[in-house]
Amino acid sequence: MKKGMMIGFSEFKRMFNTPLAWSVLAVLQFVLGLLFLTFMEEFISVVQPATATSANPPGVTGVVVAPIYLWAGIIMLAVMPIMTMRLFAEERMNKTLSLLLTSPLSSTQIVLGKYLGILLFIFLVVALLTLMPLALITGTTLDWGVVFSSSLGLFLLLSSFAAAGLFLSSLTTQPIIAAVSTFGLLFFLVVLYLSGNTQSNSSEVFIYLSHFSHFLPFLEGVLDTSDVVYYLLFIIGFLILTIRKLDNDRVLG
Template identity: 50%
Template sequence: MIWVIARREVVAMFLSPMAWIILAVIQTILGYMFLANLDNFFLLQPQLIQLANTPGVTDIVITPLMQVAAIILLMVMPLMTMRSIAEEKRNRTLSLLVSAPIAMSEIVLGKYLGLVLFIVTLVSMLMLMPLSLYLGTSPDGGKLLSIYLGMLLLLASFAAIGLYLSSLTENQTIAAISTFGVLLMLWIIDWIGSSVSNGQSVLAYLSILKHHQAMLEGVFKSSDIAYYLLLITGFLVLTIRQLDRERLL
């Protein structure tokens, strides 16, 4: 049943121009940046050859590209998640799902799976750029895998947060803006507290950026994975509870 709902979510996303436009805009902008980074790499190449233990093409071209991609997607994901539940509430179509013989958790997981499928499409398209490097050189495959997983987990956690905030309101704009606010806050949360030694470590653990940065650099730590999985599970449980609670109001 989760699959039935996920499938409808994906169909609905691609029936409206929204998903297409987002994919097209992101691919164009990042494609342009990819070219610029590549150009930069050719300029640096003569100097790099003279150094010992130099950063490779993955570090110079792909890691910075994905850093920018993460920030752009931080602004874009709220637009993808805002309609998930808020739109159904506004159009009063949620009762179709609620009256059907399926559990609330299946509804939420189905909607989330739909978003994840979109994310996989998006990130896979982005990864075509690094993969194109195989035509001329040999990028670090392990690092690329880590970057791919890192981007998937990052966006999957964005989607979980967005889904929850979409379940709180009928207004899509409010859902988008609040999602953006929460994501940005999680991004910059480690900017303060460097003067307090304990505070810094807690805030640094909360920061999405720190975990993402490690994965972009090819550092695959189970604590990072645990962070993402906890975040995703937490917000999905909150969403299910929120929808269940609304029946009681």
């Protein structure tokens, strides 16, 4: 497994050899920072004065911090496919995949290595985002439970995006096709959530299948093992599919 980790670290390092990871992180941080500022402004000038006298006023964590994580999840619907499209499709296009295939590595090691690389990137995204609520600790007290569960939820959500993207990237030679199909799949799951919630057509199954329905409880500070299990199954399922695809390539490709 040591080699899988080495591949992961090398992948992570290579992301920063090109401007892609830098610009993605910069744009994300800028957009989310603006959102954070807007929410803070709203909280200070409108929400707080209006509810200060009520018995149980909403705190800054619920009004500002949780929505920021939700928005981060939504923006990453579009960003994650760009980060995962390269993983296998680009190696195929540049014919560099044979380096890994010729090395004494199993398909499992290759796939886990690649996935670990993208997990490190996700961890960085979540960590940079968490700096924003952390900036508030000098002025107020935060609900640490909600901050923690939101970070964990976002991490799991993005990890599930990445697993789907990794699999779709292993199917094609064109990174752009990998990105478009990943975005399509991720957005399809959002549409499932929306259509499951419509009044005419509400369906528990659709809601259960969509990844956002399992993300929202995290934002309220509810840590439900069934939600965690949903993400783990989603991730493991796509990783196994990717490993199978790589093995199959040697037979059919």
